[in-house]
Amino acid sequence: MADELRSGYTTGACAAAGVKAVLLYEAGLEWENVELTALDGTKLIIPVQAVRETARGLEAEVIKFSGDDPDITNGVSVFTAVRHLPGEQGEIIFKAGEGIGRVTKPGLSVAVGEPSINPGPRQLIRQVVAELSGREDLPLEVTISIPAGVELARQTLNPVLGVEGGLSVIGTTGVLRPMSEEGFKNSLVPQIDVARAAGFADLIFVPGKIGERIALRWQLPQEAMVQTSNFIGFMLEAAAKRDVKRIMLFGHIGKLVKVAAGVFYTHNRIADARLETMSAYAAAAGMSTQGVQQLLASNTTEDALAVLTAYNLRQTVCRRLAQQASMRAERYLFQKVQVGTVLVSLTGELLGMDDMAAQMGRAWGWEVQDET
Incomplete structure (x- = not known):
């Protein structure tokens, strides 16, 4: 039987x-190990490294423990000053101390201008x-600092979300269970x-950094871009709601060709129908048996593109794949949202797009023409 994964505690719980350690210290009580009741009722025992005097008042240091969750803040110091x-x-x-971001865009659970300390930690x-x-x-002033947060924030979605200057203090309950x-x-x-x-009202879904980087190069608005990772179907549903x-x-053909096959969770260990899908549409476009066999023997979609080019079918097949991806996505959402698709190569070359994508691009002042 597999070992049970260890839970930890959030930056908000830290x-x-x-805060509790500081108040216990002021009262002359033991503060080295704080018992905390998380917002879901879970009891936590959190060790406190130190309580010291600072210019902002008494400040406690707690070391973040993430359990078996692969959290980038595991082991960092969370400082909380109380005045x-x-x-x-x-x-x-x-208040936001060093390494805590400030909200600069509306739409988050914290108002613009506020320190990015989420409602859960505030309630806790x-x-x-x-x-x-x-x-x-x-009446208290609570200042939270995570000095390492300035650098760590670059590894998060905070820059995209409009949280500038550092990390967000997060946690719905205070308990950090291994990331599901x-x-x-x-x-x-x-x-x-x-x-x-x-x-x-219209958004650009990019599976990852490749698509985002190329889309920016094509002058598409970054504020409208949403990274979906492998969860394209889930994010489509969230957008429809x-x-x-x-x-x-908008993205690399190796990812979005799966959507053309009706695959909406695109992790390669879950579903990998890239070459099979390209081969099916190439065969439908008239490719010979020998060509289809070459496609199926390709190592990557980039290799497969070279085969399509050799048979003068790249433009036809890639445009058809873009159309199919859009059709499948719209059907996935029961026609609640209109979808357009743009397929690109690793170098940013336009491989194919459908009419809806071209229409959306023109609305954003897109200068790239569909040559497929």
């Missing part, structure tokens, strides 16, 4: 534990303060909300 504000009543004011901290003080109106597929998929959805809040009108699928 910050809440830091009492004047007055008998008030509220907790949250309020819960801690109420537990120790017996009141919910204790569902959790990762849900982490991609806020991109849609940000694009919609920026005024885009948010009343997106049109979607352009």
Whole structure:
């Protein structure tokens, strides 16, 4: 039987534990190991490295523990400074210290201009303060810092989402369970909300950095781009629920040819029908048996493109694949959204696109013409 994966605690839980450690320290009580009740009722014991005096008030340091989740913040220090504000009543004011981002685009769960400290961590901290003080109106200033966050944020979607300057303090409950597929998929959805809040009714779905980089080179609006990773079907559904009108699928043929085959979770260990799909449409376009065999023997889709070129079928087949991908995506969404598809090579060469993609491109001032 496989070993059970270990859970950890979120950056939000680290910050809440830091607040509790500071308040315990002020009361002359033990603070080295803080017991925290997560928002889902889970009991956590979180060790605290230190509590020290700073210019921002008493500050606690907690080392993030991610369990068996592959979290980039595992092992980093989360610093939480607490300062009492004047007055008998008030509220907790949250501030971003070093390495914590600030929200610059609407559409997220935190307002523009606010430190990117999500509602879950804020509620967890309020819960801690109420537990120790017996009141919910204790006026405090809480400053959260993750110095390593400036560099780590470059490995996240924060720059795309409009969170600048560092990481987000996240966590729905405070408990960090090993990242499920569902959790990762849900982490991609806020991109849609940000694009919609920026005024885009039509979006550009790029499976990854290759498609995004090429789309930017073609002057398509970055604010309308959404990275889907392998979860194209899930993201299509999420967009439809948010009343997106049109979607352009833009990316490397090796990824989007799978959509043409009706595959909407495109991880290569789950589904890999690339060469078979290209071969089927090449055969339908008149390719000889020998040519089809060469396609099926190709190592990559780039190799297969060379075969299509040799038989003078690349333009015909790639355009047909683009049309088929759009048709399959629209059918997947029960015709709720119009979809256009653009297929490109690794070098950014246009391989094929359908009429809807061309129409959407023109609406964005796209200068590239469909030569397929």
